[in-house]
Structure formats: structure tokens, C-alpha cells
Amino acid sequence: MSRARCTLKVQGLDCPVEMGELQTALEHFPGISRLQFDLTLGTMTVDYESNNVRPEGIVEHVLTKAGMKSSLVNDAEVPPPWWERNRRWLATGVSGLFVVFGWIAWLLGLPGGIERVAYLGAILIGGAELVFKAFRSLLRLRLDIHVLMTAAIVGALALREWDEAATVAFLFGLSELLEAWSLERAKRAVRKLLLVAPETAEVIGPDGTIRVLPASQIATGDHIHIRAGERIPADGRVIEGRSSVDQRAITGESVPILREVDDTVFAGSVNGEGSLTVEASGPVGDALISRIIHQVREAQTSRAPVERRIGHFASYYTPAAMIAALAIMLVPPLLLLALGAHPDAAVWSRWFSKGLVILVIACPCALVISTPVAVVSGLAAAARNGILIKGGAYLEEFGRLRALAFDKTGTLTRGEPAVVEVVATGVHPDDDLLRIAAALGDRGGHVLGRAIARHARERLLTVPVADDYLARPGLGASGRVDAVEYHIGSHRYIEEAGLCRPEFHARLGHAESNAGTSVALSTETGPLGWIRLADQARPEAAGVVAELNQLGIDTVMLTGDNAITAAAMARQLGIKEHRAELLPADKVTAIREIEGRHGPTGMIGDGVNDAPALASARVSVALGGISSGAALETADVVLMADNLAALPWLVRHSRMTLARIRQNIALALGTKGLVLVLAALGYANLGLAIAADLGTSLLVTVNALRLLRGSNIAAKS
Numbered sequence: 001m002s003r004a005r006c007t008l009k010v011q012g013l014d015c016p017v018e019m020g021e022l023q024t025a026l027e028h029f030p031g032i033s034r035l036q037f038d039l040t041l042g043t044m045t046v047d048y049e050s051n052n053v054r055p056e057g058i059v060e061h062v063l064t065k066a067g068m069k070s071s072l073v074n075d076a077e078v079p080p081p082w083w084e085r086n087r088r089w090l091a092t093g094v095s096g097l098f099v100v101f102g103w104i105a106w107l108l109g110l111p112g113g114i115e116r117v118a119y120l121g122a123i124l125i126g127g128a129e130l131v132f133k134a135f136r137s138l139l140r141l142r143l144d145i146h147v148l149m150t151a152a153i154v155g156a157l158a159l160r161e162w163d164e165a166a167t168v169a170f171l172f173g174l175s176e177l178l179e180a181w182s183l184e185r186a187k188r189a190v191r192k193l194l195l196v197a198p199e200t201a202e203v204i205g206p207d208g209t210i211r212v213l214p215a216s217q218i219a220t221g222d223h224i225h226i227r228a229g230e231r232i233p234a235d236g237r238v239i240e241g242r243s244s245v246d247q248r249a250i251t252g253e254s255v256p257i258l259r260e261v262d263d264t265v266f267a268g269s270v271n272g273e274g275s276l277t278v279e280a281s282g283p284v285g286d287a288l289i290s291r292i293i294h295q296v297r298e299a300q301t302s303r304a305p306v307e308r309r310i311g312h313f314a315s316y317y318t319p320a321a322m323i324a325a326l327a328i329m330l331v332p333p334l335l336l337l338a339l340g341a342h343p344d345a346a347v348w349s350r351w352f353s354k355g356l357v358i359l360v361i362a363c364p365c366a367l368v369i370s371t372p373v374a375v376v377s378g379l380a381a382a383a384r385n386g387i388l389i390k391g392g393a394y395l396e397e398f399g400r401l402r403a404l405a406f407d408k409t410g411t412l413t414r415g416e417p418a419v420v421e422v423v424a425t426g427v428h429p430d431d432d433l434l435r436i437a438a439a440l441g442d443r444g445g446h447v448l449g450r451a452i453a454r455h456a457r458e459r460l461l462t463v464p465v466a467d468d469y470l471a472r473p474g475l476g477a478s479g480r481v482d483a484v485e486y487h488i489g490s491h492r493y494i495e496e497a498g499l500c501r502p503e504f505h506a507r508l509g510h511a512e513s514n515a516g517t518s519v520a521l522s523t524e525t526g527p528l529g530w531i532r533l534a535d536q537a538r539p540e541a542a543g544v545v546a547e548l549n550q551l552g553i554d555t556v557m558l559t560g561d562n563a564i565t566a567a568a569m570a571r572q573l574g575i576k577e578h579r580a581e582l583l584p585a586d587k588v589t590a591i592r593e594i595e596g597r598h599g600p601t602g603m604i605g606d607g608v609n610d611a612p613a614l615a616s617a618r619v620s621v622a623l624g625g626i627s628s629g630a631a632l633e634t635a636d637v638v639l640m641a642d643n644l645a646a647l648p649w650l651v652r653h654s655r656m657t658l659a660r661i662r663q664n665i666a667l668a669l670g671t672k673g674l675v676l677v678l679a680a681l682g683y684a685n686l687g688l689a690i691a692a693d694l695g696t697s698l699l700v701t702v703n704a705l706r707l708l709r710g711s712n713i714a715a716k717s
Helices: 016-026 055-066 082-108 112-139 145-158 162-194 287-300 307-337 344-362 365-384 393-399 410-412 431-441 449-458 490-497 501-509 539-552 563-573 582-598 611-616 629-634 647-680 686-709
Strands: 002-012 032-038 042-049 071-072 202-205 208-214 222-227 236-241 244-245 257-259 277-282 387-389 403-407 413-424 469-473 476-481 484-489 517-523 528-536 554-558 577-579 599-604 619-623 638-639
Touching: 002 055, 016 032, 016 055, 016 112, 016 490, 016 577, 042 055, 042 647, 055 071, 082 112, 082 162, 112 145, 112 162, 145 162, 145 307, 145 344, 145 686, 208 393, 236 582, 287 539, 307 344, 344 647, 365 387, 365 393, 365 647, 365 686, 387 476, 387 647, 393 647, 403 410, 403 582, 410 413, 410 554, 410 563, 413 431, 413 449, 413 501, 431 449, 431 476, 431 484, 431 517, 431 528, 449 517, 449 528, 449 539, 484 490, 484 599, 490 501, 501 517, 501 528, 528 563, 539 554, 539 563, 554 563, 554 582, 563 577, 582 611, 599 611, 599 647, 611 619, 647 686
Parallel strands: 403 554, 403 599, 554 577, 599 619, 619 638
Antiparallel strands: 002 042, 002 071, 032 042, 202 208, 202 222, 222 277, 236 277, 244 257, 387 638, 413 528, 469 476, 476 484, 484 517, 517 528
16 A cells, blocks of 8 residues: 655635535545645645545545645646635625615615615625535535525525625625635745745856856755855855854844854855855755744644634534524424414514524634634744744643753753863962863863863963873873873873872862862872863753743753762752653653653653653653754754743743633633623624624634734843
């Protein structure tokens, strides 16, 4: 069995109702295993068995069964004709003009025939597509919003309420436009995020000539010339030039980053004041921005749990409301008949009219649209701030977290050793001790030696050259500097070489009780001192931990490092709970225990080494989106700028998104409940019901779109 996937651009796919129609049309189509929808882009992704299904057959089936035109996104996209792009606006506008003309005719007392013709025009023009969709739904035995609104229009006509029938047709068309407008706003936000890479690139040929090529034709190893102010067309390494680069579109960083020879740059970032020559690391399809685009699109097709619950609720709510409306139309008059009374036409008409109001109140438009617009807006706002969230489910889950577990090395710390203490115990001053240790560190490849050499140069010390260098794996090394033989290494190495002294042994032993690793330096005549190195905390880490605690998030540090180092780092950062000397499996157990005590727990790590713990947490967050492509694949959330300051912002943003969704649900259901009570008391008609539904749709849409105007991380950090 051969599985394949295709993506279709579907005209008119901008509403959950159309999504339901496509699901119904394709649910029994043999060979299709999965459907995913992206309302913001109007696309449907289909997983199918290529042995049984052809993509062209799916396109044809969508047209014949759902009545919707579609095309494969890999095909050359043909812009829809003018009528297709503007028919909704025209139909709604003309329908509204006819309604206004009918009102004017009534106010002026013109003959009733003119008024009815105007209202009939509003119904035919504004309700033509609505009736067609309702007929199509009834053929599939579906009771959806189109059936409800068509029933309301037909019922109003049966009661000779021409004005109310026309108002329903016009206002429903207007609510559909509002829905499309709200999703178009979200579309623009996502497009602004995605369309950041340039379409062309200046490629330098072997003879030094520059050719302008489509960015899609860039190959690995191509040399690309990037002028000041231009966007970088491919990921790569700077081989000539020096400039500041604005990586905001990729990482959310508000400040340009200096890039020079051997530094990495990313497609979609903007070159600053200098020109650069970049060696492409691969085609644009392999670039980080391309992977981000793929993940953002995948995120939009993943519905949040609350969105699924609302959709499930609406699927039962709509038929139940229709049954209730029929009951209100028929039960009271029939009850009067059963009691021996003879209800006249006015009684039947009054109860029929109340039932029609219930039909309009049952319209789930505001309820259904309130959640996806909020989720898409939340995802787009986060991505704009350099936070890649892989679906609405993770956005929702992050807002419910009560604890965050941090890996230490590379997450809370910089992930590399740095010199924190230089202690000279002999005649040599500290700087001489550091110079000699740096000379030996330069000759070896050990991470501690390189850190010592780097620290010496940062202090502008002149580092001499060491001769006769000899490494002693696991212990240390020896070499000559200015004709004097020196030994550098662990406490054990100095002792085994017979170079340690009792007083030095005691002082170095005390130093080793502190966090980090102590490296001793000695001559043949005795020890000279030691240098202590330790992994340094990220500068923002302590502030982030404090802010998370203020937000009610308990923080826990999990590390495989020794207990002394772990305790020192936890004290420095203000983390009350920490666990040390953990194996990867131990971290999984720790996550489960923390969740049992604190509640929903997330895990923050590097996306690779902590894979088991990340997988076991409610939400996994990876730092290292730039340095590690694997983080994009393994984590649920990726902080592209490697900046912990994004975490408190994300907690607030996720909670705000959930709050918007709850507000919208309460507003939609509350409005319907109020109109229902008014209808029961005889104070609501069809016009009020549809106006209330339209107003609610507008309010929930605007409320959700406010997420796009949220503050950025830089403003909060």
C-alpha cells in the first residue's frame, strides 16, 4: 500500500461550515485516510492511497459532491475571475440596497407591490447561494446553518413577513462576509510571517560575474552577494564582509546581530549597512525559514481541543435547536386542540413566528467562528515574536501549565565553561598564572583549556607559545613555556606527579567544594595555583525564573550534573527545587512526580539530549531553534531566539488566548440565551434575532483579533 499526500486550494473554504461539507463529501471516498484544513489559506490537505486514488479524482469529487471548485497547489495557480472574488460583496451590497428600498417604500406609503418586489429582490439576490447550500445539505441529510437560515426565510414568507425574510437573507450574507473578513485578517498576519524570503538572488560565478537567479535555483556552495538593506535569500556562512543583520522575522529579536566571516546567516533576515558574501549551505527549500513555514502551516491544520469541543457541541446543538423550534411551532397549538379548543390562524401564526426566531437563534456562527480565529491569531502573534508553536493544542496546554521543568546545561546556563576564579599561591601574579595556563590550553583540544585561553585573550593578555606539549588523557598536560616546564590538570594529576603540597592540597580541596571544575598549575618545584571554571547562568535566567514564579508557575531544575554544582546554580537563579545526577530515564520519572504534585508540567531542554523527558511532558519547549534543526522536529514549542525571556510572555499570551476563547463562548451563548428569553416573552422577532447574531459574530471576531495587536517580548523583558 503506497501512501501519498496532496494539498488542494478550495474556493470558498473560509468557514467551518464549508469544512464540514468537505468532510461529509469525502468521508466515504475510498482510499482517503485523513483530511486536514487550513481556513486561513483556504487549503485542504489529503492523505490518500496512491494505488486507489488520483489527486485529479479528488478535485473532481470535491466539485461534484461538495459543489466547490478546487485545484492542486502544485499546479500553476490561476487567479479566480473577478466575479468569484467579488460576488459575495456584490450580492450582499445589492441585497442590502433592496432592503433599504423596501423600508423607504413602506415609510412613504407606496403601493404594497413595490415594497414586496424590493424585498423579493433582496431575498433572491442575497439568499441564492444560501438556498443552494441548504438544498445540498438536505440531500446529505445534514442540518447545518444554511438549512436553519433557509427555513427561517421560507417560514417568514409563509407568514407573509416579507421584510423579515429579506432582513434575514441580507444579515446572514453580511455575517458570512464578517466571518470571511476575520479570517482574511488572520491570513494577512500569517502571510506577513511567511513571505519574508526574497524571490531572487545575486549569485557570484567562478569568473566573478554576478547573475540574478530565482532564489529557488540556489544550490549548496553558491556564493551569494547581498547588498546593504537586502533580504538574505538562503541560509549560509559569511565568507566576506561585516554587517549587522536583522533576524526579527526568524527569531523575534528586536536588535540586529553583528555578522562577520564564519558567522551563520538565515534566509529571510535583512542585511544592515554593509555588504556580505555568503556561501549557501543548501537550497532555499532546506532553509530554516522553509522549515518554519512548514511547521506554521502544520500548526494551523491542527485544531485545538477547545475548538474540537465547540465543533462537536455545535454538531448536536444545531439539530436540537431545530427540533426545539418545530416543537414550539406545533406543540402549543396541538395541545390546545387536544384540550378541546380550536386555535385560529392567528394562534398558529404567533407560535410559528416564535419557532422561526428560535431557528435564527440556533445559528451557531458566532460560537463556531470564535475559537479558530482566536487560535490562529494566537499562533500568528507568537510566531511574529520568534516563538514557533506547532498547533492550537499546545497553545492551549501552555496556558494551563502549573510547573516548568528546566534542563540545566545549555538551557538555564550558556552550556560552555568560563573562568570564574584565578588563585595564585606562589610568587607568580594571577595574570602570569593565566598566561601560562592559556599557552598550554592553546596546544590541546580540551574544552577547559580552550576556555582558559579564551578568557586570557578577553583580558588582553599576551599568550606565549608552549613547546614540548604532552597531553595526559583524563588527567592533564605538560609543556614548556619560556624554557620552564609546567604541568596543568586535575588535583589527582598534580598529586600523582608528586607536585602537590599539604597546604595546597587543603586549599584546593576547599575550592573544589564550590560549583565548577578546578584546574591546578604546577612547576617541577611545586604548585603555583589553580583556575576554577564553571558553566555560567544565562543573563536573563534569574529574572525569568522570578517572573514565572510570580505568574504562579513552579520551576524545577533537572540535571545530570553533580549535586554541588546543581545546588549552587539553583541558589543563584532562585529555583527552590532541583534534582541532580539524573540519567535521561530519571528525568522522565521526575517529570511524572512533579506533575503528580504540582499539576500540568512542561519541560524545557535542547530538543535532542532530553528527548525522553520532553516527550513525557505535557508541552515540550526547545531552545536552540537556530542551532539545531532537530529542535524544530522534536519539540512542541521552539524559542527561535534561544531567549528564555520568551517563556513568561508565552505563559501570559497562552492564558490571554484561552481567556479570549472563553469570553467569546460566553458572549455567544449569553446573547443567544438572552434573545431566547425575549422570544419566549414575545419581545423578539426575526430581525432582532439575526441582528443579535450578527453583532455577536462581529464582537467575537474583533475580540479574537486583538491578540494580533499584543505586545512583543522585548517590551516585556
